[in-house]
Amino acid sequence: MIKIKNISKSFTGKIVLEGISGEFDKGKTNLIIGSSGTGKSVLLKCIVGLITPDEGNVFYDLRNFTEADKEIKAEIRREIGMLFQGGALFDSKNVEKNVMFPLDILTTMPYEQKIERVNFCLQRVGLENVNKKMPSEISGGMKKRVGIARAIVNNPNYLFCDEPNSGLDPQTSILIDDLIGEITHEFNITTVVVTHDMNSVMGIGEKIMFLYKGHKLWEGSSQEIMHSGVKELDDFVFSNKVMQNLKERL
Amino acid sequence: MKGFGQYMIFLGTLVVRRESFKTYYKLIIEESVQIGVKSVALVALVATFIGAVTTVQTAYNMVSPLIPKYIIAQVVREMVVLELAPTIMAIIFAGKVGSSMAGGLGTMRITEQIDALEVMGINSASYLVLPKIVASLIMYPLLVIVAGFCAILGGYLVGSIAGIISPTDFIYGLRFYFDSYAITFALIKALAFAFLISSISSFKGYYTQGGALEVGISTTAAVTSSIMAVLIADYLLAQLLYVR
Ligand SMILES: Nc1ncnc2c1ncn2[C@@H]1O[C@H](COP(=O)(O)OP(=O)(O)O)[C@@H](O)[C@H]1O
């Protein structure tokens, strides 16, 4: 479980996040949703420590990450896996080396054990016989899969995904979403997914946090999201035609 | 000036919180191959032509029959060792290696590869940049030596083929009043230029913000800033090291 308390962040006078608190549950896919530019990525980066918040604290299972010393920070980092928007694969390394990289850096495993783990993870995300391919030689959907394999290779307790299906066709998007959901349950991970895609919300959202212009306006489950009574959230949820039709039929 | 302060802080972050020596050793070897081996052909080609042209130009300008022919070789030697090999090659090095460093790091930044390293707890600046600087410090002086050799060879060949100066005169001129301090001086310059080009180019690339357009801008800035720094350093070193 991850707990955030009163997170605020501004960039050169511009307030991007203000007093965000909340909890992300273990074994669930927790979503942070909202339209573009509302500070979702900044919040995610504050949680994983890529950005230091101006105020507030992040707790990883009661360990205060924001104020932790070097050793505790390193320990928590070893338990984090992250999937970036474009996959963020190292383009000088092939697929196998990309997935193995966290093991090279964070563990002292012998090579045989590492390659076994790499092959297990690649298989788990549905990729076989691409070990020696370079990132430039594979499709966007495959890059995301490799990114997921790299994120889970070191058995993380926490998985973060920033817009996992941006730039993918609708079918591949659903496959990637489902994969994230399955992995979360299978390995009992605390997963936090940032998205603005209503398909993901309805598909895999178990616990949802809605951000609007740097503020948390609503929190709840995907069943409750249709009846939140929050105007800004309704505007977001029913911005798309399919959802509008659905609402009219209800 | 703000940029200069940032650059100094950047240099500071390179040496704190490093990875294991073994990690760096492997990265330095990879970078050395990338930087050195892949530049040697271009450097040799350019240096050979510069040496040949310098020889022809020098001969053309020595019209007085009172000046012995071997002086041409002496002039070529001095120019090549002191200026052409370390400094002109630095400009080529900035164009080829500096631009690829900035472009590579800029791309890693905008595609979040640098963030991916940071999430794993790696000091990305040190992990990515330190090997590039060390590899440049090793490979660039070697490239300068290759360049000096090729330039003099170019002069020798064109001198004898075009009948400007006989091989015997050329060799005599090369050894005429030779002071080995010139070589030391050239290598000191090479080390300074290698450091400036690799660190400035990495700095420009590492702090890229935005998209593909900005990577292009960083790459151009890396080359122009490196060349400016090399030329200023060239002047300062000349002032400093000639006073003996
Ligand atoms: N490093 C930064 N410096 C300045 N402003 C930033 C930085 N990162 C993000 N922002 C600003 O913060 C706001 C929220 O950005 P972001 O979290 O990326 O939005 P999104 O919800 O689409 O992920 C945007 O207005 C963006 O311009």
Ligand SMILES: [Mg+2]
């Ligand atoms: Mg975003």
